[in-house]
Amino acid sequence: MKDLVDNECRSSLLYRSFFDQMVQAAFLLDQSGSVCKGNPACEALTGFSADEWQGDPFWKLAVAEEQERVRLQTQFAVKGEPKPFCTYFSRKNGPPVRVHITYGEFFSEGTTIGYYAMVQKMSQAMAEVSEVKQCKILDLSLEAAFVYEKGVLRYVNQSGIRLIGAQRFEELLPYPFTSFFHPRDMPLIRELQKRLEWGETAAPIEAELIRLDGARIEVEVCGTSVMIQDKLCKYILIRDMTERKRAHEFLQNSEKLALVGQLAAGIAHEIRNPLTSLKGFVQLMQEDGMRKQEYFSIMSSELARIELIVSELLVLAKPHASAFEVRDLTNLMNHVVTLLETEAILQKVTIRMVMESPLPMVHCDENQLKQAFINFLKNGIEATSGSGEIVIRLWCERDKVVIRFEDNGVGIPEEQLARLGEAFFTTKESGTGLGLMVSRRIIENHRGTLRLMSTQGRGTTVEVCLPIIS
16 A cells, blocks of 8 residues: 555655645554655655654554544545544654644545645744744746635745746735636636645646736645644645646647557558459440439448548547537547447458437547547457457447457457556557557546456457536
8 A cells, every 4th residue: 555655646746746745744544544645745745754653543643642533533534534623642752732723635546545644843943923924835836826814815936926927926916826726627726726725635627727917727726734833824836737738638639649550451451442443333334325313422431431440540630729618429429430440350350330329419629539540440450350340339328338359369368458558558469558548538628437347258348427417
C-alpha cells in the first residue's frame, strides 16, 4: 500500500508540489490509518524524524489521553465521514502542541487508495493573515497559490498574480474567486469551495481560467482548508495546464496518424475490389456500347463505398481541435466497423454488432471516439487472428450508454492487465502501449469510464461507459 500511494503521489506533480510546499504538516495515510509518508513540516511539528513515525498508526502521534479520540476520527475518515477537530500532539523535546486536523481522500482513476491528514498548529501557520506575504516558500512556488478567508482574498503569490494577468496583489481584491473561471465550470468550482468550507481537502479538477485580459487558459485546481489564527481559511493551488494539453494533443495526433498507417493495407484492399468492378464495367461498355441500367446502379454503389472509406480515413487522419456535438452512436459505430471490416476478413475474424436496446444521442467528439473504438477493435482483431469473433454490444443503463468489445482471443495475464494503458508497456511484439493510453484519455475527456476485463486463453472485454445527454 505504501508503494502504491507513494508512486501515485510522485506521479502527480500538482499533489507533490502541493504537500511539499505547505507550511502545515501533511501526512499520507493508508486505508488502515497508518502513516505512509509526510512532508517536511511533519518533522518540524512533532520534533520526531520520519523514521520514528512512518509506518505507525496516525493516532500514536497524539498524547496518550487523546489517542482513542484521534483513532475514532481517523476511522470516520476512512469510512467516508471526515470531520475536522482539534486535539494535542506529542513533541519529542517540549510540551504537547494543540493542533487542528482535517482529512481528505487520495484518488487514483476515481478510486480511493489512501487519505490525507492535514495537521495545523493552532498558534502558527504562514505567520498572521495580515502578514502572510512573509511566507517565502509560496512566493517561490511555480503554481499559483491563493489564500481566502470568508471569501476575501488574503494572499496570492507572484505566480498567481502572473497567471491571472495582474500587476499587483491589490488588482485582484475586487474579484471573487469564481469570477476567474468560465461559467460552464461553475458547478465544479462551487463544489470545490463547498468542500473547503467543510474543512476538507479538494481533489484536483480541470477548468478554464479567464485572465483579466480576457485570455483563456486550461488549468488544474485543488485546495485544502487551513486554520490561521483560529480561523478557517481556504488554501488553493492552480496549475497552468497549457503545455500538458499540447503534449496530449501531440500524442493523440501522432497515435492517430499511426492508426492510419496501420489501416492502409486493409483500406487498399477494400478500395481495389470496387475499382476492379468499375474498370470491368467500363471496358464492357466501351467494347459493345451496352448501357444497361443495372451497370450504372452497381457502379454508383461501388463509388459510394469508395467515397465512404476514403472520407472516413481522411477525417481520422486530419489533426483538429476537439469539437463536441450531438451524434448518433449507432452510425458512428457502423462507420468504425466499415473501416475495419476488410482487415478483419483478411485475418479471418468476424465482427458482429448487437444492439441490446435502442441508443440515444451522445455529446461527443465523433473523430476522437472513432479513434478510440478503432484502437479497441484493432487490438481485438490482432488477439483473435486466425479464427476468432469480436462482438460489439451496445445498450443503455440508466444515465449512460455502454459499449462492450468482446473477443475470444488469447486473453491477457492478470499481472499484465493492471499495467495496460501505461506508456510504452504493451503485450505486442511491435507495440508502444500509446494506443490504449490515448484511448483512455479520449474516454475520460468525454466524462466516460473505461474498464478492461480478461481471462487468459478465453478472451478480453473492453467496456466503455459514456454519459447520455440530458
